[in-house]
Amino acid sequence: MNEKKVLFTIFGGTGDLAQRKLYPSLFRLYRKGDLVESFAVIGTARRPWTNEKYRDIIKETIAGLEPTTEEAEAFASHFYYQSHDVQDTEHYNTLKKLSDELDAKYQLEGNRLFYLAMSPNFFGTIVSHLKTQGMLDVNGYHRVIIEKPFGTDYETAHQLNQEIAQVFQEEDIYRIDHYLGKEMIQNISAIRFANSIFESLWSNRHIDNIQINIAEDLGVEERGGYYDKSGALKDMVQNHILQILSLLAMEPPVAFSEKEIRAEKIKALEAVRVYTPEEVSKNFVRGQYSAGDFDNKTFAGYKEELNVDPDSKTETFVAGKFLIDNFRWSGVPFYVRTGKRLTEKGTRINVVFKQVPVNVFKDSVGATCEQEVLEPNVLTIYIQPTEGFSLSLNGKEVGQGFNMLPIRLEHRNSAEIIENTPEAYEKLMLDALNGDSTNFTHWAEVAQSWRIVDTIRQTWDKASTEVPQYPARSMGPKEAYDLLAKDGFEWIWTPDEWYRERGLLK
Known part of the structure:
Protein backbone atom coordinates (compact mmCIF):
# COMPACT_ATOMS: atom_id res chain seq x y z
CA MET A 1 0.00 0.00 0.00
CA LYS A 148 -10.99 23.11 -19.27
CA PRO A 149 -11.70 25.38 -20.99
CA PHE A 150 -8.14 26.70 -20.86
CA GLY A 151 -8.84 30.01 -22.56
CA THR A 152 -11.28 30.78 -25.36
CA ASP A 153 -8.63 31.23 -28.09
CA TYR A 154 -4.83 31.31 -28.33
CA GLU A 155 -4.51 34.85 -26.97
CA THR A 156 -6.63 34.28 -23.86
CA ALA A 157 -4.99 30.90 -23.26
CA HIS A 158 -1.54 32.49 -23.54
CA GLN A 159 -2.48 35.21 -21.05
CA LEU A 160 -3.94 32.67 -18.63
CA ASN A 161 -0.84 30.51 -18.90
CA GLN A 162 1.43 33.45 -18.16
CA GLU A 163 -0.55 34.25 -15.00
CA ILE A 164 -0.31 30.67 -13.73
CA ALA A 165 3.33 30.24 -14.79
CA GLN A 166 4.31 33.19 -12.56
CA VAL A 167 3.37 31.03 -9.57
CA PHE A 168 3.72 27.37 -10.62
CA GLN A 169 6.39 25.63 -12.69
CA GLU A 170 5.13 23.86 -15.84
CA GLU A 171 5.79 20.44 -14.28
CA ASP A 172 3.44 21.36 -11.42
CA ILE A 173 0.56 22.50 -13.67
CA TYR A 174 -1.89 19.70 -14.48
CA ARG A 175 -4.35 20.74 -17.22
CA ILE A 176 -6.98 18.05 -17.05
CA ASP A 177 -8.68 16.51 -20.06
CA HIS A 178 -10.76 13.66 -18.70
CA TYR A 179 -10.68 11.87 -22.06
CA LEU A 180 -7.00 11.13 -21.43
CA GLY A 181 -8.02 9.17 -18.35
CA LYS A 182 -10.32 6.83 -20.27
CA GLU A 183 -9.15 3.23 -20.45
CA MET A 184 -9.43 2.83 -24.22
CA ILE A 185 -7.78 6.18 -24.98
CA GLN A 186 -4.77 4.96 -23.01
CA ASN A 187 -5.06 1.68 -24.93
CA ILE A 188 -4.32 3.46 -28.23
CA SER A 189 -0.62 3.40 -27.35
CA ALA A 190 -0.79 -0.28 -26.37
CA ILE A 191 -2.44 -1.22 -29.68
CA ARG A 192 0.17 0.66 -31.69
CA PHE A 193 3.41 0.02 -29.89
CA ALA A 194 2.88 -3.49 -28.52
CA ASN A 195 1.71 -5.08 -31.78
CA SER A 196 4.00 -5.22 -34.79
CA ILE A 197 1.02 -6.16 -36.97
CA PHE A 198 -0.29 -2.60 -36.51
CA GLU A 199 2.83 -0.50 -35.98
CA SER A 200 4.33 -1.87 -39.21
CA LEU A 201 1.18 -0.75 -41.07
CA TRP A 202 0.71 2.56 -39.23
CA SER A 203 1.50 5.00 -42.05
CA ASN A 204 0.32 6.44 -45.35
CA ARG A 205 1.62 3.35 -47.16
CA HIS A 206 -1.15 1.21 -45.69
CA ILE A 207 -3.82 3.51 -44.20
CA ASP A 208 -6.45 5.24 -46.34
CA ASN A 209 -8.00 7.46 -43.68
CA ILE A 210 -8.68 7.66 -39.96
CA GLN A 211 -12.03 8.69 -38.47
CA ILE A 212 -12.54 10.04 -34.94
CA ASN A 213 -16.15 10.18 -33.72
CA ILE A 214 -17.47 11.65 -30.48
CA ALA A 215 -21.26 11.58 -30.62
CA GLU A 216 -23.74 12.64 -27.96
CA ASP A 217 -27.44 11.82 -28.14
CA LEU A 218 -28.30 14.50 -25.57
CA GLY A 219 -28.93 18.15 -26.40
CA VAL A 220 -27.44 21.04 -24.48
CA GLU A 221 -29.82 20.37 -21.55
CA GLU A 222 -29.41 23.04 -18.83
CA ARG A 223 -26.05 24.23 -20.26
CA GLY A 224 -27.63 26.33 -23.02
CA GLY A 225 -26.26 29.63 -21.72
CA TYR A 226 -22.68 28.32 -21.54
CA TYR A 227 -22.84 26.27 -24.71
CA ASP A 228 -24.18 29.14 -26.83
CA LYS A 229 -20.96 31.04 -26.13
CA SER A 230 -18.76 28.03 -26.79
CA GLY A 231 -20.03 25.63 -29.48
CA ALA A 232 -18.86 22.18 -30.53
CA LEU A 233 -15.57 23.37 -32.03
CA LYS A 234 -14.21 24.76 -28.75
CA ASP A 235 -16.08 22.32 -26.53
CA MET A 236 -14.80 19.12 -28.20
CA VAL A 237 -12.40 19.61 -31.12
CA GLN A 238 -9.83 21.91 -29.51
CA ASN A 239 -9.23 19.53 -26.62
CA HIS A 240 -10.58 15.96 -26.76
CA ILE A 241 -10.39 15.34 -30.51
CA LEU A 242 -6.98 16.90 -31.07
CA GLN A 243 -5.61 14.99 -28.07
CA ILE A 244 -6.88 11.71 -29.56
CA LEU A 245 -5.44 12.70 -32.95
CA SER A 246 -2.02 13.36 -31.41
CA LEU A 247 -1.96 9.89 -29.83
CA LEU A 248 -2.90 8.26 -33.13
CA ALA A 249 -0.42 10.29 -35.19
CA MET A 250 2.63 10.57 -32.91
CA GLU A 251 5.89 8.81 -33.70
CA PRO A 252 6.95 5.91 -31.45
CA PRO A 253 8.59 7.40 -28.35
CA VAL A 254 12.13 6.37 -27.42
CA ALA A 255 10.72 5.21 -24.07
CA PHE A 256 7.19 5.11 -22.70
CA SER A 257 7.84 7.96 -20.32
CA GLU A 258 6.12 11.25 -19.60
CA LYS A 259 8.88 13.30 -21.23
CA GLU A 260 9.16 11.21 -24.41
CA ILE A 261 5.41 10.80 -24.98
CA ARG A 262 4.84 14.50 -24.54
CA ALA A 263 7.61 15.39 -26.99
CA GLU A 264 6.10 13.16 -29.68
CA LYS A 265 2.54 14.42 -29.13
CA ILE A 266 3.74 18.01 -29.50
CA LYS A 267 5.56 17.16 -32.73
CA ALA A 268 2.40 15.52 -34.11
CA LEU A 269 0.26 18.56 -33.32
CA GLU A 270 2.84 20.90 -34.83
CA ALA A 271 2.63 18.88 -38.05
CA VAL A 272 -1.15 19.37 -38.33
CA ARG A 273 -1.80 21.81 -41.15
CA VAL A 274 -3.12 25.19 -39.99
CA TYR A 275 -5.66 26.06 -42.65
CA THR A 276 -6.19 29.27 -44.53
CA PRO A 277 -9.79 30.59 -44.58
CA GLU A 278 -10.25 29.06 -48.05
CA GLU A 279 -9.02 25.69 -46.81
CA VAL A 280 -11.35 25.87 -43.81
CA SER A 281 -14.32 26.29 -46.15
CA LYS A 282 -13.23 23.21 -48.13
CA ASN A 283 -12.34 20.96 -45.22
CA PHE A 284 -14.68 21.77 -42.32
CA VAL A 285 -18.45 21.87 -41.97
CA ARG A 286 -20.64 22.84 -39.06
CA GLY A 287 -24.23 22.11 -38.21
CA GLN A 288 -26.97 22.92 -35.73
CA TYR A 289 -29.72 20.54 -34.69
CA SER A 290 -33.31 21.35 -35.56
CA ALA A 291 -36.46 19.67 -34.29
CA GLY A 292 -36.61 15.97 -35.08
CA ASP A 293 -38.54 12.76 -34.49
CA PHE A 294 -36.86 9.62 -33.23
CA ASP A 295 -38.44 6.41 -31.95
CA ASN A 296 -41.87 8.10 -31.69
CA LYS A 297 -40.47 10.98 -29.64
CA THR A 298 -40.17 14.61 -30.73
CA PHE A 299 -37.05 16.59 -29.86
CA ALA A 300 -36.81 20.38 -29.83
CA GLY A 301 -34.35 22.24 -32.00
CA TYR A 302 -31.29 23.96 -30.55
CA LYS A 303 -32.79 27.45 -30.89
CA GLU A 304 -35.76 26.38 -28.77
CA GLU A 305 -33.52 25.21 -25.90
CA LEU A 306 -33.43 27.06 -22.58
CA ASN A 307 -31.08 30.10 -22.47
CA VAL A 308 -30.19 29.80 -26.19
CA ASP A 309 -30.42 32.88 -28.44
CA PRO A 310 -33.33 32.30 -30.89
CA ASP A 311 -31.09 33.68 -33.66
CA SER A 312 -28.02 31.73 -32.57
CA LYS A 313 -25.43 30.65 -35.14
CA THR A 314 -23.56 28.51 -32.62
CA GLU A 315 -22.65 25.12 -34.05
CA THR A 316 -23.75 21.97 -32.22
CA PHE A 317 -21.98 19.76 -34.77
CA VAL A 318 -18.55 19.77 -36.42
CA ALA A 319 -17.15 17.51 -39.10
CA GLY A 320 -13.81 18.12 -40.70
CA LYS A 321 -10.64 16.84 -42.26
CA PHE A 322 -7.24 17.39 -40.69
CA LEU A 323 -4.07 16.86 -42.73
CA ILE A 324 -0.70 16.11 -41.16
CA ASP A 325 2.28 17.35 -43.09
CA ASN A 326 4.99 14.87 -42.23
CA PHE A 327 6.62 11.84 -43.81
CA ARG A 328 4.43 9.25 -42.07
CA TRP A 329 1.00 10.82 -42.69
CA SER A 330 1.28 12.89 -45.85
CA GLY A 331 -1.91 12.42 -47.87
CA VAL A 332 -3.90 10.61 -45.16
CA PRO A 333 -7.03 12.51 -44.07
CA PHE A 334 -7.96 12.42 -40.39
CA TYR A 335 -11.72 12.92 -40.40
CA VAL A 336 -13.39 14.10 -37.20
CA ARG A 337 -17.06 14.28 -36.29
CA THR A 338 -18.71 15.41 -33.07
CA GLY A 339 -22.05 16.84 -32.09
CA LYS A 340 -25.06 17.10 -29.83
CA ARG A 341 -28.38 15.31 -30.45
CA LEU A 342 -26.84 12.73 -32.75
CA THR A 343 -28.37 9.30 -33.27
CA GLU A 344 -26.43 7.46 -30.57
CA LYS A 345 -24.02 8.25 -27.79
CA GLY A 346 -20.64 6.85 -28.66
CA THR A 347 -16.93 7.52 -29.00
CA ARG A 348 -15.01 5.41 -31.46
CA ILE A 349 -12.03 5.52 -33.80
CA ASN A 350 -12.02 3.84 -37.23
CA VAL A 351 -8.66 3.18 -38.90
CA VAL A 352 -9.44 2.39 -42.54
CA PHE A 353 -6.73 0.45 -44.37
CA LYS A 354 -5.99 0.65 -48.08
CA GLN A 355 -7.46 -1.83 -50.54
CA VAL A 356 -5.33 -4.65 -51.94
CA PRO A 357 -3.76 -3.53 -55.25
CA VAL A 358 -5.77 -6.03 -57.32
CA ASN A 359 -9.01 -7.80 -56.47
CA VAL A 360 -8.23 -11.23 -57.91
CA PHE A 361 -11.70 -12.51 -56.94
CA LYS A 362 -13.83 -10.09 -58.97
CA ASP A 363 -14.06 -12.38 -62.01
CA SER A 364 -14.18 -15.66 -60.10
CA VAL A 365 -17.08 -18.08 -60.37
CA GLY A 366 -19.82 -17.11 -57.90
CA ALA A 367 -18.55 -13.58 -57.33
CA THR A 368 -21.22 -10.85 -57.32
CA CYS A 369 -20.95 -7.61 -59.27
CA GLU A 370 -20.59 -5.66 -56.01
CA GLN A 371 -17.21 -7.30 -55.51
CA GLU A 372 -15.47 -5.13 -58.05
CA VAL A 373 -14.21 -3.38 -54.89
CA LEU A 374 -13.70 -5.32 -51.67
CA GLU A 375 -14.80 -4.05 -48.27
CA PRO A 376 -11.92 -2.19 -46.57
CA ASN A 377 -10.16 -3.64 -43.56
CA VAL A 378 -11.09 -1.45 -40.61
CA LEU A 379 -9.64 -1.41 -37.10
CA THR A 380 -12.23 0.05 -34.72
CA ILE A 381 -11.34 1.20 -31.21
CA TYR A 382 -14.47 1.50 -29.06
CA ILE A 383 -13.97 4.05 -26.28
CA GLN A 384 -17.45 4.53 -24.81
CA PRO A 385 -20.06 3.44 -23.83
CA THR A 386 -18.68 0.03 -24.82
CA GLU A 387 -14.93 -0.62 -24.62
CA GLY A 388 -12.90 -2.83 -26.92
CA PHE A 389 -11.62 -3.41 -30.47
CA SER A 390 -12.72 -4.98 -33.70
CA LEU A 391 -10.92 -5.73 -36.93
CA SER A 392 -12.91 -6.34 -40.11
CA LEU A 393 -11.47 -8.74 -42.68
CA ASN A 394 -12.64 -10.20 -45.99
CA GLY A 395 -13.23 -13.94 -45.94
CA LYS A 396 -14.81 -16.46 -48.26
CA GLU A 397 -18.52 -17.04 -47.93
CA VAL A 398 -19.40 -20.65 -47.18
CA GLY A 399 -20.50 -22.46 -50.34
CA GLN A 400 -19.65 -22.66 -54.02
CA GLY A 401 -17.30 -20.14 -55.60
CA PHE A 402 -15.38 -17.26 -54.08
CA ASN A 403 -17.96 -14.79 -52.94
CA MET A 404 -16.30 -12.47 -50.39
CA LEU A 405 -17.92 -11.94 -47.01
CA PRO A 406 -16.77 -9.34 -44.44
CA ILE A 407 -16.05 -10.95 -41.07
CA ARG A 408 -15.14 -9.29 -37.80
CA LEU A 409 -12.61 -10.23 -35.14
CA GLU A 410 -13.89 -8.59 -32.00
CA HIS A 411 -13.22 -8.13 -28.31
CA ARG A 412 -15.41 -6.11 -25.95
CA ASN A 413 -14.69 -5.63 -22.28
CA SER A 414 -17.37 -7.24 -20.15
CA ALA A 415 -19.86 -5.19 -18.15
CA GLU A 416 -18.08 -6.36 -14.99
CA ILE A 417 -14.69 -5.13 -16.24
CA ILE A 418 -16.16 -1.79 -17.33
CA GLU A 419 -17.89 -1.39 -13.97
CA ASN A 420 -14.64 -2.07 -12.10
CA THR A 421 -12.45 0.06 -14.38
CA PRO A 422 -11.16 3.12 -12.51
CA GLU A 423 -13.14 6.20 -13.50
CA ALA A 424 -11.18 8.76 -15.54
CA TYR A 425 -11.05 11.35 -12.76
CA GLU A 426 -9.89 8.73 -10.27
CA LYS A 427 -6.99 7.77 -12.54
CA LEU A 428 -6.02 11.35 -13.24
CA MET A 429 -6.15 12.45 -9.60
CA LEU A 430 -3.90 9.54 -8.65
CA ASP A 431 -1.53 10.51 -11.49
CA ALA A 432 -1.39 14.05 -10.07
CA LEU A 433 -0.66 12.68 -6.59
CA ASN A 434 2.15 10.61 -8.09
CA GLY A 435 3.54 13.60 -9.97
CA ASP A 436 2.89 11.91 -13.34
CA SER A 437 1.57 14.35 -15.94
CA THR A 438 1.68 11.94 -18.92
CA ASN A 439 -2.11 12.02 -19.25
CA PHE A 440 -2.44 15.78 -18.80
CA THR A 441 -1.91 18.44 -21.45
CA HIS A 442 1.28 20.49 -21.66
CA TRP A 443 1.14 24.17 -22.50
CA ALA A 444 2.77 23.51 -25.88
CA GLU A 445 -0.08 21.11 -26.77
CA VAL A 446 -2.74 23.58 -25.65
CA ALA A 447 -1.10 26.43 -27.58
CA GLN A 448 -0.85 24.50 -30.83
CA SER A 449 -4.42 23.19 -30.50
CA TRP A 450 -5.68 26.75 -30.25
CA ARG A 451 -3.62 27.84 -33.27
CA ILE A 452 -5.21 25.06 -35.31
CA VAL A 453 -8.77 25.78 -34.14
CA ASP A 454 -8.59 29.59 -34.14
CA THR A 455 -8.45 29.81 -37.95
CA ILE A 456 -11.57 27.63 -38.21
CA ARG A 457 -13.40 29.68 -35.61
CA GLN A 458 -12.44 33.01 -37.17
CA THR A 459 -13.50 31.85 -40.65
CA TRP A 460 -16.90 30.76 -39.38
CA ASP A 461 -17.39 33.95 -37.37
CA LYS A 462 -16.87 36.02 -40.53
CA ALA A 463 -19.13 33.84 -42.69
CA SER A 464 -22.52 35.28 -43.63
CA THR A 465 -23.99 31.93 -44.68
CA GLU A 466 -26.57 30.12 -42.57
CA VAL A 467 -25.45 27.23 -40.40
CA PRO A 468 -26.59 23.94 -42.00
CA GLN A 469 -29.37 22.22 -40.04
CA TYR A 470 -29.75 18.54 -39.19
CA PRO A 471 -32.76 16.85 -37.57
CA ALA A 472 -32.28 15.96 -33.89
CA ARG A 473 -31.07 12.35 -33.46
CA SER A 474 -29.58 12.08 -36.95
CA MET A 475 -25.82 11.92 -37.66
CA GLY A 476 -25.41 15.48 -38.87
CA PRO A 477 -26.09 17.53 -41.99
CA LYS A 478 -25.68 16.33 -45.57
CA GLU A 479 -22.54 18.44 -45.89
CA ALA A 480 -20.75 16.10 -43.45
CA TYR A 481 -21.33 13.17 -45.82
CA ASP A 482 -20.35 15.21 -48.86
CA LEU A 483 -17.04 16.07 -47.17
CA LEU A 484 -15.92 12.43 -47.35
CA ALA A 485 -17.69 11.59 -50.61
CA LYS A 486 -15.66 14.14 -52.58
CA ASP A 487 -12.50 12.28 -51.43
CA GLY A 488 -14.02 8.93 -52.42
CA PHE A 489 -14.60 7.83 -48.80
CA GLU A 490 -17.58 7.39 -46.48
CA TRP A 491 -18.24 7.36 -42.76
CA ILE A 492 -17.71 3.87 -41.34
CA TRP A 493 -19.98 4.39 -38.34
CA THR A 494 -23.58 4.92 -39.52
CA PRO A 495 -25.95 4.14 -36.63
CA ASP A 496 -28.70 6.22 -38.25
CA GLU A 497 -29.05 3.66 -41.05
CA TRP A 498 -30.00 0.93 -38.56
CA TYR A 499 -32.80 3.09 -37.15
CA ARG A 500 -34.02 4.18 -40.59
CA GLU A 501 -34.27 0.57 -41.75
CA ARG A 502 -36.62 -0.07 -38.82
CA GLY A 503 -38.73 3.04 -39.33
CA LEU A 504 -37.52 4.69 -36.12
CA LEU A 505 -35.80 7.61 -37.86
CA LYS A 506 -37.02 9.45 -40.94
Missing part, protein backbone atom coordinates in the same frame (compact mmCIF):
# COMPACT_ATOMS: atom_id res chain seq x y z
CA ASN A 2 1.42 3.37 -1.05
CA GLU A 3 -0.42 5.93 1.07
CA LYS A 4 -0.35 9.52 -0.19
CA LYS A 5 0.16 12.42 2.21
CA VAL A 6 -1.59 15.48 0.83
CA LEU A 7 -3.87 18.41 1.49
CA PHE A 8 -6.43 18.93 -1.28
CA THR A 9 -7.91 22.39 -1.62
CA ILE A 10 -10.85 22.41 -4.01
CA PHE A 11 -11.93 25.84 -5.25
CA GLY A 12 -15.55 25.39 -6.32
CA GLY A 13 -16.08 22.71 -3.69
CA THR A 14 -19.89 22.99 -3.76
CA GLY A 15 -20.15 22.72 -7.55
CA ASP A 16 -21.49 20.04 -9.83
CA LEU A 17 -18.07 18.76 -10.94
CA ALA A 18 -16.86 18.35 -7.38
CA GLN A 19 -19.98 16.49 -6.31
CA ARG A 20 -20.38 14.26 -9.39
CA LYS A 21 -16.74 13.42 -10.08
CA LEU A 22 -14.16 14.59 -7.56
CA TYR A 23 -15.58 13.34 -4.26
CA PRO A 24 -16.54 9.87 -5.56
CA SER A 25 -13.06 9.59 -7.14
CA LEU A 26 -11.37 10.54 -3.87
CA PHE A 27 -13.50 7.95 -2.07
CA ARG A 28 -12.42 5.23 -4.50
CA LEU A 29 -8.78 6.15 -3.81
CA TYR A 30 -9.55 6.01 -0.09
CA ARG A 31 -11.20 2.61 -0.42
CA LYS A 32 -8.20 1.26 -2.38
CA GLY A 33 -5.71 2.49 0.20
CA ASP A 34 -4.09 5.29 -1.80
CA LEU A 35 -5.54 7.72 0.75
CA VAL A 36 -5.73 6.42 4.33
CA GLU A 37 -5.22 8.70 7.33
CA SER A 38 -2.69 11.30 6.19
CA PHE A 39 -4.89 13.36 3.93
CA ALA A 40 -7.35 16.22 4.28
CA VAL A 41 -9.64 18.12 1.93
CA ILE A 42 -10.67 21.75 2.15
CA GLY A 43 -13.69 22.66 0.07
CA THR A 44 -14.08 26.36 -0.65
CA ALA A 45 -16.93 28.29 -2.26
CA ARG A 46 -19.11 31.30 -1.50
CA ARG A 47 -21.90 29.32 0.18
CA PRO A 48 -21.95 29.71 3.99
CA TRP A 49 -21.77 25.98 4.77
CA THR A 50 -20.48 24.46 8.00
CA ASN A 51 -18.16 21.45 8.24
CA GLU A 52 -21.16 19.33 9.22
CA LYS A 53 -23.20 20.44 6.20
CA TYR A 54 -20.22 19.82 3.90
CA ARG A 55 -19.64 16.34 5.31
CA ASP A 56 -23.29 15.46 4.86
CA ILE A 57 -22.99 16.46 1.20
CA ILE A 58 -19.83 14.35 0.85
CA LYS A 59 -21.66 11.32 2.21
CA GLU A 60 -24.49 11.92 -0.25
CA THR A 61 -22.08 12.07 -3.21
CA ILE A 62 -20.56 8.68 -2.37
CA ALA A 63 -23.83 6.94 -1.48
CA GLY A 64 -23.94 5.25 -4.89
CA LEU A 65 -20.66 3.46 -4.06
CA GLU A 66 -22.42 1.79 -1.11
CA PRO A 67 -19.99 2.50 1.71
CA THR A 68 -20.67 1.19 5.19
CA THR A 69 -21.80 3.82 7.70
CA GLU A 70 -18.42 3.61 9.46
CA GLU A 71 -16.55 3.91 6.15
CA ALA A 72 -18.53 6.96 5.04
CA GLU A 73 -18.11 8.67 8.43
CA ALA A 74 -14.38 8.00 8.52
CA PHE A 75 -13.88 9.31 4.97
CA ALA A 76 -16.04 12.42 5.48
CA SER A 77 -14.19 13.29 8.71
CA HIS A 78 -11.21 14.36 6.57
CA PHE A 79 -13.25 17.10 4.86
CA TYR A 80 -13.35 20.74 6.01
CA TYR A 81 -15.29 23.64 4.59
CA GLN A 82 -14.17 27.25 4.27
CA SER A 83 -16.57 29.88 2.94
CA HIS A 84 -14.42 31.86 0.56
CA ASP A 85 -14.52 34.78 -1.86
CA VAL A 86 -11.64 34.19 -4.28
CA GLN A 87 -11.20 37.94 -4.76
CA ASP A 88 -10.93 38.74 -1.03
CA THR A 89 -7.32 38.70 0.14
CA GLU A 90 -8.30 38.28 3.79
CA HIS A 91 -10.04 35.01 2.99
CA TYR A 92 -6.73 33.52 1.83
CA ASN A 93 -5.21 34.32 5.21
CA THR A 94 -8.02 32.33 6.84
CA LEU A 95 -7.47 29.54 4.33
CA LYS A 96 -3.73 29.51 5.07
CA LYS A 97 -4.38 29.22 8.79
CA LEU A 98 -6.69 26.23 8.28
CA SER A 99 -4.24 24.65 5.80
CA ASP A 100 -1.36 24.89 8.29
CA GLU A 101 -3.50 23.42 11.07
CA LEU A 102 -4.53 20.46 8.92
CA ASP A 103 -0.95 19.98 7.74
CA ALA A 104 0.13 19.54 11.37
CA LYS A 105 -2.90 17.47 12.40
CA TYR A 106 -2.59 14.92 9.58
CA GLN A 107 1.22 15.10 9.17
CA LEU A 108 1.00 16.05 5.50
CA GLU A 109 4.62 17.23 5.17
CA GLY A 110 3.58 20.35 3.25
CA ASN A 111 2.25 18.47 0.20
CA ARG A 112 -0.52 20.57 -1.34
CA LEU A 113 -2.69 19.96 -4.38
CA PHE A 114 -5.02 22.75 -5.49
CA TYR A 115 -7.96 21.91 -7.74
CA LEU A 116 -9.51 24.87 -9.61
CA ALA A 117 -13.03 23.60 -10.35
CA MET A 118 -14.53 26.95 -11.26
CA SER A 119 -14.57 29.60 -13.97
CA PRO A 120 -11.19 30.22 -15.68
CA ASN A 121 -11.83 33.95 -15.10
CA PHE A 122 -10.64 33.39 -11.52
CA PHE A 123 -7.61 31.18 -12.15
CA GLY A 124 -5.10 34.03 -12.27
CA THR A 125 -6.57 35.68 -9.16
CA ILE A 126 -6.49 32.43 -7.19
CA VAL A 127 -2.92 31.38 -7.99
CA SER A 128 -1.50 34.87 -7.40
CA HIS A 129 -3.14 34.95 -3.96
CA LEU A 130 -1.78 31.50 -3.14
CA LYS A 131 1.68 32.94 -3.64
CA THR A 132 1.28 36.38 -2.06
CA GLN A 133 -0.49 35.05 1.05
CA GLY A 134 2.17 32.44 1.70
CA MET A 135 0.13 29.31 1.04
CA LEU A 136 3.04 27.83 -0.92
CA ASP A 137 5.66 28.66 1.72
CA VAL A 138 5.86 25.11 3.09
CA ASN A 139 8.03 22.12 2.33
CA GLY A 140 6.63 19.43 0.06
CA TYR A 141 5.17 19.62 -3.43
CA HIS A 142 2.66 22.22 -4.62
CA ARG A 143 0.61 21.26 -7.66
CA VAL A 144 -2.42 22.77 -9.35
CA ILE A 145 -5.07 20.95 -11.41
CA ILE A 146 -6.93 23.09 -13.91
CA GLU A 147 -10.18 22.22 -15.67
